[in-house]
Amino acid sequence: MRSYHQYCSIAKALDVIGDRWTLLVIRELALRGACRYSDLQDGLPGISTNLLADRLRELETAGVVVKREPKPPVATPVFELTEHGQGLIPVLKQLMSWGRRYMVTGPEPDDQFRGRWLIWPAERYLTDHLPEQPAEVIQLRADDEPITVEVGSGRVSAHAGDDIPPDATLTGDPQAILALLTGYRTLDDIRDANLRPTGNESAIERVLPGRTDPAIDR
Amino acid sequence: MRSYHQYCSIAKALDVIGDRWTLLVIRELALRGACRYSDLQDGLPGISTNLLADRLRELETAGVVVKREPKPPVATPVFELTEHGQGLIPVLKQLMSWGRRYMVTGPEPDDQFRGRWLIWPAERYLTDHLPEQPAEVIQLRADDEPITVEVGSGRVSAHAGDDIPPDATLTGDPQAILALLTGYRTLDDIRDANLRPTGNESAIERVLPGRTDPAIDR
DNA sequence: CCGCATCCGGGGCGATACTG
DNA sequence: CAGTATCGCCCCGGATGCGG
Numbered sequence: 001m002r003s004y005h006q007y008c009s010i011a012k013a014l015d016v017i018g019d020r021w022t023l024l025v026i027r028e029l030a031l032r033g034a035c036r037y038s039d040l041q042d043g044l045p046g047i048s049t050n051l052l053a054d055r056l057r058e059l060e061t062a063g064v065v066v067k068r069e070p071k072p073p074v075a076t077p078v079f080e081l082t083e084h085g086q087g088l089i090p091v092l093k094q095l096m097s098w099g100r101r102y103m104v105t106g107p108e109p110d111d112q113f114r115g116r117w118l119i120w121p122a123e124r125y126l127t128d129h130l131p132e133q134p135a136e137v138i139q140l141r142a143d144d145e146p147i148t149v150e151v152g153s154g155r156v157s158a159h160a161g162d163d164i165p166p167d168a169t170l171t172g173d174p175q176a177i178l179a180l181l182t183g184y185r186t187l188d189d190i191r192d193a194n195l196r197p198t199g200n201e202s203a204i205e206r207v208l209p210g211r212t213d214p215a216i217d218r
Numbered sequence: 219m220r221s222y223h224q225y226c227s228i229a230k231a232l233d234v235i236g237d238r239w240t241l242l243v244i245r246e247l248a249l250r251g252a253c254r255y256s257d258l259q260d261g262l263p264g265i266s267t268n269l270l271a272d273r274l275r276e277l278e279t280a281g282v283v284v285k286r287e288p289k290p291p292v293a294t295p296v297f298e299l300t301e302h303g304q305g306l307i308p309v310l311k312q313l314m315s316w317g318r319r320y321m322v323t324g325p326e327p328d329d330q331f332r333g334r335w336l337i338w339p340a341e342r343y344l345t346d347h348l349p350e351q352p353a354e355v356i357q358l359r360a361d362d363e364p365i366t367v368e369v370g371s372g373r374v375s376a377h378a379g380d381d382i383p384p385d386a387t388l389t390g391d392p393q394a395i396l397a398l399l400t401g402y403r404t405l406d407d408i409r410d411a412n413l414r415p416t417g418n419e420s421a422i423e424r425v426l427p428g429r430t431d432p433a434i435d436r
Numbered sequence: 437c438c439g440c441a442t443c444c445g446g447g448g449c450g451a452t453a454c455t456g
Numbered sequence: 457c458a459g460t461a462t463c464g465c466c467c468c469g470g471a472t473g474c475g476g
Contacts, residue, residue: 174225
């Protein structure tokens with residue numbers, strides 16, 4: 001990228017990650033951890049293959065990404081954020097919070113979606129309101145890639161996959177699940193419309209932001 | 219800007235502020251408050267005039283900026299961040315923290331600098347280590363635009379201008395002042411080389427990050 | 437002088453095709 | 457699977473014009 005030629009920390013950061021697609025590549029690497037080129041392509045619908053290759057090369061040069069070639073027999077190279085690259089996660093999460101308002105109107109007709117994009121919103125907007133209770137697991141199903149949300153000890157964490165049997169599941173379209181996570185709608189609001197809860201619903205109520213929950217716009 | 223067409227909060231945010239120069243325009247508006255077109259041009263060395271007009275128009279459409287036309291007699295329109303636009307300040311500050319490492323090697327030969335770019339670094343890296351002491355004022359002079367740093371009650375705040383008579387002043391080139399603010403160098407390290415302190419130096423020592431100060435890489 | 441609008445040249449970007 | 461190659465196009469950058 002062409003440099004801004006400004007001796008300012010923000011401008012220098014943008015010299016590295018200000019190009020088109022660059023921050024989304026980093027988002028995908030942050031959400032997936034080490035992964036292959038084709039995994040990134042799947043998580044970045046709309047990117048052209050040469051652009052992805054370009055960005056990965058630039059980010060590697062900048063020390064944000066490492067490309068690791070596995071042992072000779074088989075397998076393909078994997079890409080991963082360096083420690084320096086992981087320092088961008090707070091930036092991405094702040095951007096996520098700021099962009100929330102653009103999600104409430106629902107997706108545009110041709111918007112793409114991936115289930116793992118719910119991971120950070122879940123961790124950001126859900127709260128364990130019953131920290132004394134035993135831990136519980138909720139599964140989110142907005143596309144074919146389920147997200148597992150673990151709740152307990154006052155903490156909420158989420159990851160992709162269905163490796164833990166859930167106490168409750170939440171199936172629905174992305175905007176319905178997001179409206180629930182962010183407190184725009186209640187479970188009863190959209191239960192029959194676009195959202196189907198199964199299992200122990202109290203596990204879901206346990207984490208939903210309440211009307212007085214001040215977390216949303218912090 | 220061309221949309222990413224992804225139903226993801228980060229992608230939607232980048233649809234609004236992902237264009238080249240856009241975040242720097244917002245940086246300048248955040249540092250200056252309401253200001254004129256020509257003020258922005260001065261604070262954004264390198265931007266072309268049509269780009270600045272484009273960005274301001276786009277940001278106004280997006281509800282990030284308001285253009286306010288003053289009373290008929292004289293004066294020119296001023297631009298200002300909306301409340302929604304001010305929500306980007308945490309994003310900018312996170313980017314600043316992440317970009318710090320690109321500042322330590324000093325500016326490139328043709329890098330531009332403006333004194334007000336020290337405001338957020340001062341607030342970010344300085345700490346009032348003597349909160350019980352009476353308040354003091356330090357003035358930073360890295361170019362012709364002095365920065366006033368107020369210290370007291372455990373807080374540090376900075377703004378452009380010389381409206382408060384300082385207890386101490388710190389004059390030097392930008393990288394010397396930044397190295398001091400971020401704890402890379404000590405006052406004695408660079409006193410004679412590129413830095414000239416005047417007045418009550420204890421006011422400066424009061425706020426400098428110590429070796430054990432954990433604030434730097436948070 | 438301030439606040440833009442207009443006019444190009446060049447390069448980043450996007451879509452497709454192709455290869456080891 | 458993991459990229460490279462090619463080719464328009466449009467965004468960006470720099471210069472200039474111009475009305476209030």
